[in-house]
Amino acid sequence: MIEQTNNPVGKSVPRVDAFDKVTGAAKYVDDMQFGPGLYYGKFVHSPYAHALIKGVDVSKALALPGVKAVVTGADTPGRIGLYMKDRYIYARDRVRYVGEPVAGVVAITEELAEEAVKLVVVEYEELEPVFDPYEAVQPGAPLIHPDMAEYKWPNFIFPEPGTNISEHFKLRKGDVEAAWPKCAVIVEQTFRLPHIQHVPLETHVAIARWDQTGEVTLWSPSQSPFSQRDLLAQSLDISHGDMRVISPYVGGGFGGKAGISIEANVVVMARAVKGHPVKVRMTREEEFTCTNVRQSLNAHTKIGCDAEGHVLAMETRYYFGGGAANDYGVNIARASGYSCTGPYPIPNVKGDSYCVYTNTPIGSAMRGFGMPEIHWGIEQIMDRLAEEIGMDPAEFRRINCVKTGDTILTGMKMPAVDLVACIDKATEAIGWDKEKKASAPHKRRGQGLAIMWKAPAMPPNPGSSAIVRFNEDATLNVYVGAQELGQGAFTVAAQMAAQALGIPYEWVRVSANPVDTKYSPYEWQTVASRITWSMGNAVKAAALNARRQILEIVAQYWDEDLENLDIKNGIVISYKSEREQPLKNMVVYGLPNDNFEGWQGGPIVGAGKFMPTYVTNLDSETGQGARAVVHYTVGAQAVDLEVDIETGQVDILKIASAYDVGKAINPDLVLTQIEGGAVHGMSSAFEGMFFDEQGRLRNPSLVDYKIATAMDAPREIHGDIVETPLEDGPWGARGVGEHVMVQTAPAIANALHDALGVRFNDLPLSSEKIYLALREREAGGE
Amino acid sequence: MLHEITFTVNGDPYTLAVRSEHTLLKVLREKLGLTGTKIGCENGECGACTVLLDGEPVNSCLILAVEAAGHKIETVEGMSIGGELHPLQKAFIKHNAVQCGFCTPGMLLSAQSLLARNPKPTELEVREALAGNLCRCTGYVRIVDAVLDVSQEVE
Numbered sequence: 001m002i003e004q005t006n007n008p009v010g011k012s013v014p015r016v017d018a019f020d021k022v023t024g025a026a027k028y029v030d031d032m033q034f035g036p037g038l039y040y041g042k043f044v045h046s047p048y049a050h051a052l053i054k055g056v057d058v059s060k061a062l063a064l065p066g067v068k069a070v071v072t073g074a075d076t077p078g079r080i081g082l083y084m085k086d087r088y089i090y091a092r093d094r095v096r097y098v099g100e101p102v103a104g105v106v107a108i109t110e111e112l113a114e115e116a117v118k119l120v121v122v123e124y125e126e127l128e129p130v131f132d133p134y135e136a137v138q139p140g141a142p143l144i145h146p147d148m149a150e151y152k153w154p155n156f157i158f159p160e161p162g163t164n165i166s167e168h169f170k171l172r173k174g175d176v177e178a179a180w181p182k183c184a185v186i187v188e189q190t191f192r193l194p195h196i197q198h199v200p201l202e203t204h205v206a207i208a209r210w211d212q213t214g215e216v217t218l219w220s221p222s223q224s225p226f227s228q229r230d231l232l233a234q235s236l237d238i239s240h241g242d243m244r245v246i247s248p249y250v251g252g253g254f255g256g257k258a259g260i261s262i263e264a265n266v267v268v269m270a271r272a273v274k275g276h277p278v279k280v281r282m283t284r285e286e287e288f289t290c291t292n293v294r295q296s297l298n299a300h301t302k303i304g305c306d307a308e309g310h311v312l313a314m315e316t317r318y319y320f321g322g323g324a325a326n327d328y329g330v331n332i333a334r335a336s337g338y339s340c341t342g343p344y345p346i347p348n349v350k351g352d353s354y355c356v357y358t359n360t361p362i363g364s365a366m367r368g369f370g371m372p373e374i375h376w377g378i379e380q381i382m383d384r385l386a387e388e389i390g391m392d393p394a395e396f397r398r399i400n401c402v403k404t405g406d407t408i409l410t411g412m413k414m415p416a417v418d419l420v421a422c423i424d425k426a427t428e429a430i431g432w433d434k435e436k437k438a439s440a441p442h443k444r445r446g447q448g449l450a451i452m453w454k455a456p457a458m459p460p461n462p463g464s465s466a467i468v469r470f471n472e473d474a475t476l477n478v479y480v481g482a483q484e485l486g487q488g489a490f491t492v493a494a495q496m497a498a499q500a501l502g503i504p505y506e507w508v509r510v511s512a513n514p515v516d517t518k519y520s521p522y523e524w525q526t527v528a529s530r531i532t533w534s535m536g537n538a539v540k541a542a543a544l545n546a547r548r549q550i551l552e553i554v555a556q557y558w559d560e561d562l563e564n565l566d567i568k569n570g571i572v573i574s575y576k577s578e579r580e581q582p583l584k585n586m587v588v589y590g591l592p593n594d595n596f597e598g599w600q601g602g603p604i605v606g607a608g609k610f611m612p613t614y615v616t617n618l619d620s621e622t623g624q625g626a627r628a629v630v631h632y633t634v635g636a637q638a639v640d641l642e643v644d645i646e647t648g649q650v651d652i653l654k655i656a657s658a659y660d661v662g663k664a665i666n667p668d669l670v671l672t673q674i675e676g677g678a679v680h681g682m683s684s685a686f687e688g689m690f691f692d693e694q695g696r697l698r699n700p701s702l703v704d705y706k707i708a709t710a711m712d713a714p715r716e717i718h719g720d721i722v723e724t725p726l727e728d729g730p731w732g733a734r735g736v737g738e739h740v741m742v743q744t745a746p747a748i749a750n751a752l753h754d755a756l757g758v759r760f761n762d763l764p765l766s767s768e769k770i771y772l773a774l775r776e777r778e779a780g781g782e
Numbered sequence: 783m784l785h786e787i788t789f790t791v792n793g794d795p796y797t798l799a800v801r802s803e804h805t806l807l808k809v810l811r812e813k814l815g816l817t818g819t820k821i822g823c824e825n826g827e828c829g830a831c832t833v834l835l836d837g838e839p840v841n842s843c844l845i846l847a848v849e850a851a852g853h854k855i856e857t858v859e860g861m862s863i864g865g866e867l868h869p870l871q872k873a874f875i876k877h878n879a880v881q882c883g884f885c886t887p888g889m890l891l892s893a894q895s896l897l898a899r900n901p902k903p904t905e906l907e908v909r910e911a912l913a914g915n916l917c918r919c920t921g922y923v924r925i926v927d928a929v930l931d932v933s934q935e936v937e
Contacts, residue, residue: 024816198918200882200884200918201830201882203822675923676919710909713922717923
C-alpha cells in the first residue's frame, strides 16, 4: 500500500466503484448470467386508460409450444403498496392506465414470450377516463378507485374514499384572511407541470426465482432492496426470512427504482414456474409507459407581501396527478403539504396538498419528491413580488428566506442552516449585478435566481445499520445495505469508517455490492437524500463499536486506562506510556500473554445502527406538530441564459449553485452532485410526457422525449459548498443528492423573464411556447 | 436462420454461429459474455451500446451480427487489456466522470474514437462527439474535462 490517506473525511478521495465502472467489469442485473434454465417474461399491457376487465382468455397463449405459464390478476388477489396499498400486481377487475400489466407470459425465449403476448385475449368494457388532477377532484368525475375505503394506509395519510383523493394534507398557520389586507402586493397564479420521466440509462429489469423449498430470490436494480422484500413478503405471504432481494449496481435511479414497480409481477411469474429463474427487462417504451413517472401538478398559489417586502401570507392548493396508483405518491403530496411555503417562514399560511388518482402511469418518487414541482410556482411568485415592490429579487430572498431558529410553517424550529450564504455565493458566481450583453442582435440575455428547501420525506422511523469486520492485515470490510446509485454512497461509507476507526482510507473495502437482504445489514431505502446522514451515522457507530473493542483489548493488555489510548493511522497508541500496537494481526488473532501463556482479544466485528427517534405526528387539521421532519437542506441557484427571439430556442450559458451540506464528507463528490443535478434540473424544464385523449403516451422514446445531451448542457456549471453542521449528522453532514435540481426550472423561468419580460406558468419551456408567447406579445402591441 | 461469421473482437479472432435477426449487441453480450456493452434503448437513441467497428463508433443495437463479419470490433473490455488502464479510463477516474456507470463504456469508446481521428479536439468538438451518448447523472462536465485532459497529454 503506497498511498495512505489518514483522516479521509473532508477529502476528495477517489470513488471506490470507479475502477469497476470504467473497465466494464461492473455488473448490473442484466449482466448476470443464469444459464440455459432461464425463462423470459413479457407483459400484456392494457390498451385502455380506464376500463373494466370482463374476461381474460389465456388458453391460446398457453397452447403455444415453449410457453411455460401465463399469470393474471386471478393469481394475485393481494394489494401491494409502500404507503397506500392500492394496487393489484396484475390488474383484476379494471385497468386504470394505458400500459398497466394485465397478464404476464413466461416462455423459454424472449421471442416466444412476445408472440404469446399477442395470443392473450382480454375483453374490456371502456369507462370514461380522467387525466387532469384538478378535473379528477371535481364532483361527478369518473371514480378510479371505488373500493378505496377497503385499502390500508398508515396513520399519517388522509385519503377521502368516494373521491379520487388519496391524500389531503392540510396546513393551517396564523390567519390568512386577516393578513391579505395588510399586503401591499398580492400575486395569485396557476401553474401546471406535466408528467416527466426519470430516464435512467438502465431500464427496469427483474429476475426472480421461486425455489421448491419456498425460498424466493429477486434480482433487481433497486434503491429499496429491503422495502421490496417487505412489500413482496407481505403481499405474497412469504416469510421475510425466505424472501431475498439481491441488487447489484443501479444504472440510474433518481427515485424511479425506489419502492416497487415491475418486481412483484416477475416474482408472480416465477411462482408459476418454480425452480426456474424468470427475467423481464423493460423496453425503453415500456420504461416510459409501465414503470414510474414524476407526478403532474396543478398549483393554485397566492402570496402577498407588505411594502417593505416582507412576505405576510400564502394560500395554496396543490393537486398532484398521482396516476393510477398512489402507493408512493401520497407521501409526495404530504411532503409538499408540510413544506408548502418553500424556504420562507411565512406567518400566515393556508395550504392544501392533494394526491389525486388519474388514468395515467403510476406517479412515484423522483429526485426532489414534490419540491421541484412546488418550487416552480413559489419561486416565480417571489420574483413577481420583488418586481412589483421594486426590490432586487436576491435581496427580497435574503430578507424573507428561512434562517436558523425560525418557526416554520409546521411549528417546528428550523435547524441550523445558512441559506443567505448560499444566495450570496450563487449570485456572486453568476455575476448578479453585472450587465451582460447578448451574443447577437436576435438574442436576449437574462439572469434568474431561485432558492429551495427540502426535507427527507419518509416515515418517522426509517432505520440504517452497518457492520465493520477486520481482516488479518487490518484491512476492513464495511457492510452496508445502502445502494450505490452513482451518488457515491459506498465511497463516503469507506471514508467515514476509516475516519471513525483511525485507519487509512485505502485499508477499507466496501462489501455492499450486491446489496443482498440475506447478508447485508438492514437499510430502509436509498432515497430522500438520507444515506450520507443516516447510513453515515450507522457506519460511524459500527466503526466506533469496533474501535472500542480494540481499545479495551489493548488497555487490558497494557494495563492502562482506555482514555489514554487512541488509534492513529492504523496503530493503537498510548498518550501516557507512548507505547504502540499495530492493528495488523491483533484485530483477528488477538494478543499473546507473556511467554505465550494464553491470549487476549479475538476477531473484531463492529455493529452500528441509526434511526431518528424524534419525529412527531402532525395534527390532521392544521399540520402543526413539534417536529415534522428530521432536517432541511437548503440552497440557491442562479442561471445565466440567452434566448433566440426568432426561434424561441434557449441556450443556458451558466448555472451557479450553492448548497448547505453541513459537512462535505467528499467535497468533489458533492460538486459532482451539484453539477449533474443542475443539468438534470435544466433538462427537466424542457421535458414533458404527452398523452393523447385516450391516455396513450405520444412520446415514449428518446427521440421524442428529449433529455439534455453534451451539446445542451451549459459549459459553465459552478458549485459552492456551504457547511453549517447538522446537529445529528455524521461530522455534521446532511444530504444533497436531490436538492441540486429542485429550483433549476424556476431559476430558468426567472431568467427568461429577465431576458424577455414574459412569464411562463406551465412547463415544459418548449421553444414553440416561447416563440408563440413572443408573437402574441407583438400582436398585443406591447 | 443461422450464419457462421468470423470477426475480431478486442484483437482476438472469433467464429460464431449467429441468427439473422440478432444484433451485434446481443451477440457480444450473450455469446461472448462482453457485458460491458450496455442495453439502453435498442433503438440507436442513447449510445449505451457504443462499440468501435474498424475504429468507428457504432450503436451495436443497430448493427446485425452478420454485418460484423470480417470486421474489427472493440469494446470497453478491450481498452485495458493486460490490466493497464487506458489513459481515458484513468482520466474518467481522476475527474470523477463516473456516477452510475451505465453510460461510461459507450462514452469511453466514443471518446477513444474521437481522439484517434482528432488528437487535439476543442471543447465543442468533444461535446459534439459525445452528443449521441446520453448521461443522466453527471451533467457531462466531468466527462468533457476527462477527454480534454487526455487530449492535452497527446502533445
